[in-house]
Amino acid sequence: MSIWMLFSFLFFMLIFTGVGLASARVKKDTTDDYLVAGRGIHPAMAALSAVSTWNSGYMFIGIVGFTWAMGYSVYWSMIASTCGQILAWIFIFRWVRKQAEEKNVRSLSTLIGNGAGSPEAKLAAIITVLFLSIYAAAQLTAGGKALFVLMDWPIWVGILLGGILVVAYCFAGGIRASIWTDSVQSIVMLIGGTVLCWTALSTLGGFSGLNNSLNEIDPALTSIWPASIRAGFLLWVGSFFLGGVAVAGQPHVVSRILTLADEEDRKKAQIWFFVWQIPFVFIMLLVGLSARALFNSSGIDPELGMPTIANELLGPAAVGMILASIFAATMSTADSQVLACTAAVCDDIKPEWGKSRATAKKVTLGVAAFATLTSILALFIPGGDNVFDLVVIAVYTLGSVFVPLLIIRMAGYTPSSSHSIIMMISAVIAVIVWRMTGWNYDVFDTVPGMGAAFLAHFVMRAMDSNLPSFDFSRKKITTFGLVILLPFAALETTFQLNQPEAGGQVGPAPDSMWNLTVEFAHVYEEQVVQIGDGDTQTFSFDIPSDAMFAFFGLNYSESNEGGILQQCDDVSSVADDSGVPSQFANRELVTLSGQNCGENYLGGFSTWGGFTRVDTHVNQTSALTNLTIVKEEGEILFDVRVDVNRGTPLNGDSGEDITIVMGYWTVESWTLTEVE
Numbered sequence: 001m002s003i004w005m006l007f008s009f010l011f012f013m014l015i016f017t018g019v020g021l022a023s024a025r026v027k028k029d030t031t032d033d034y035l036v037a038g039r040g041i042h043p044a045m046a047a048l049s050a051v052s053t054w055n056s057g058y059m060f061i062g063i064v065g066f067t068w069a070m071g072y073s074v075y076w077s078m079i080a081s082t083c084g085q086i087l088a089w090i091f092i093f094r095w096v097r098k099q100a101e102e103k104n105v106r107s108l109s110t111l112i113g114n115g116a117g118s119p120e121a122k123l124a125a126i127i128t129v130l131f132l133s134i135y136a137a138a139q140l141t142a143g144g145k146a147l148f149v150l151m152d153w154p155i156w157v158g159i160l161l162g163g164i165l166v167v168a169y170c171f172a173g174g175i176r177a178s179i180w181t182d183s184v185q186s187i188v189m190l191i192g193g194t195v196l197c198w199t200a201l202s203t204l205g206g207f208s209g210l211n212n213s214l215n216e217i218d219p220a221l222t223s224i225w226p227a228s229i230r231a232g233f234l235l236w237v238g239s240f241f242l243g244g245v246a247v248a249g250q251p252h253v254v255s256r257i258l259t260l261a262d263e264e265d266r267k268k269a270q271i272w273f274f275v276w277q278i279p280f281v282f283i284m285l286l287v288g289l290s291a292r293a294l295f296n297s298s299g300i301d302p303e304l305g306m307p308t309i310a311n312e313l314l315g316p317a318a319v320g321m322i323l324a325s326i327f328a329a330t331m332s333t334a335d336s337q338v339l340a341c342t343a344a345v346c347d348d349i350k351p352e353w354g355k356s357r358a359t360a361k362k363v364t365l366g367v368a369a370f371a372t373l374t375s376i377l378a379l380f381i382p383g384g385d386n387v388f389d390l391v392v393i394a395v396y397t398l399g400s401v402f403v404p405l406l407i408i409r410m411a412g413y414t415p416s417s418s419h420s421i422i423m424m425i426s427a428v429i430a431v432i433v434w435r436m437t438g439w440n441y442d443v444f445d446t447v448p449g450m451g452a453a454f455l456a457h458f459v460m461r462a463m464d465s466n467l468p469s470f471d472f473s474r475k476k477i478t479t480f481g482l483v484i485l486l487p488f489a490a491l492e493t494t495f496q497l498n499q500p501e502a503g504g505q506v507g508p509a510p511d512s513m514w515n516l517t518v519e520f521a522h523v524y525e526e527q528v529v530q531i532g533d534g535d536t537q538t539f540s541f542d543i544p545s546d547a548m549f550a551f552f553g554l555n556y557s558e559s560n561e562g563g564i565l566q567q568c569d570d571v572s573s574v575a576d577d578s579g580v581p582s583q584f585a586n587r588e589l590v591t592l593s594g595q596n597c598g599e600n601y602l603g604g605f606s607t608w609g610g611f612t613r614v615d616t617h618v619n620q621t622s623a624l625t626n627l628t629i630v631k632e633e634g635e636i637l638f639d640v641r642v643d644v645n646r647g648t649p650l651n652g653d654s655g656e657d658i659t660i661v662m663g664y665w666t667v668e669s670w671t672l673t674e675v676e
Contacts, residue, residue: 031356046269087244093254235443341363583630
């Protein structure tokens, strides 16, 4: 790890932390100030904070991997999602801010209920705490992984650091500290992404070089139409649109709207949001495309495309800034989610707690501790640190639960408690069942989730005999749906006429069988040192950055004892692997002691736990990721001590000649072919 990388990372993190702590100078000792900043945040700061907390680490990690797979067609997701977000900002957020001001509401769960602490508000608050706390744990894990990949820090260290920063931000100034910090983070995120994008495109030879490289990999990558979409283009792009609308169902984003003073501020924040977010998303998609063009054959995990580009193309100081951007993005989301959970608990689950800022802080500490502990414990569960699916479930479940209820209330219908509860339960069940079928890879969960909620609404309305014959809310929502679906239907027809052949951009089925062949190069080194009686010598071996497996052995014989009845000397060896890169996750080093003349195995380490020649594509891809993982050079030390033993008191023994051997493997080439 470069000292300049560490310095750069710490420099930017100190800026973020300092900004958050500085907010304490203007805070007021009230719960209202703690949760909604007294509804006095500047529109620009609220907007930049919303950009940061809405995109989080997903824009640096998840969307880069998705772009790697989809090619140019990924820009449909940007267009559709942006349209959905514009709709949410213009209509839903306008209604949300107005209602929150009139009713003095501080949480989204209160807003969709018939009063704070109502049964439906309590259920909504429980759903908020459940999914947002898990989401916050996922963000802490993502931040820990970012530090692990680029700085070799253990993941749990990054998680603890993130948890401490989250609590520090919240305690310093509540949501004001979070928003102030987010605003600075958004600026760094955009600068870091721009630098990375410019460098990657320059390396490829500009846009023409990028296009040519992608076309050579797979012509389908340069098509604007996606391949292998089982459900058709309409539902595919429509799910991105609803995913954009789902921003109105994210409590940690809505909390930014609740901090605005009036409608004029909301309009200004709306402009700031899209002026900042659209270029940022466009740039990050270009980074994803560049990562595919630059590292297609390297076998890296596509989601690590951005840190890989940073490591390969930028200097240590710039890498530190990129790392700070990723880490800051995950923290900005985590602290926002913790505060949103605090608002839900204090306003709906335990309304009496909402009267005291001190009590609200205790709730914040409890939620943050729970999220941090969950994140750390997940590291010890097989597959527990794979949080991407949990994040997606959280986002789409919250959107499916809250958005339909917000829309029907906007349309003039006030549902009963049982009506709201049935809609929420229908949405949650639909999301879970949809994911169990596996269709969520073709149509994101917002379609079945929101669809189930609206279906439950219309069924209950139809069963209500007291309804007038003219149902305004149903007509308004139906008209809204038709306006959205008609242009998509035209696009569906165009797509069916122009859909490209399925290519490498979508990838094979995860459970398809593939043959992995790897060619290794074997290198051996040895050191021989004479060690005197009672002395200790240190053997040092450099670990090359391209090594993926290393092993060690110690050999000696009773060669220096003169006289009769020679006796093997005592030799001890202790390894110091603190300088070994953390990517060598599989380690088994042996501590040697006693009389062990001959050859002795001192253990070794590797980046992977072995692979089967024929296995599923997902397992082979994982094996390749570990075999070719990017890392820095390292060093391992062995402290060896000799204590002589003599066959007779008259024998002379000056010590022993100790030989330590290191062998390591590097990957020369690999091929991955599908089993016919």
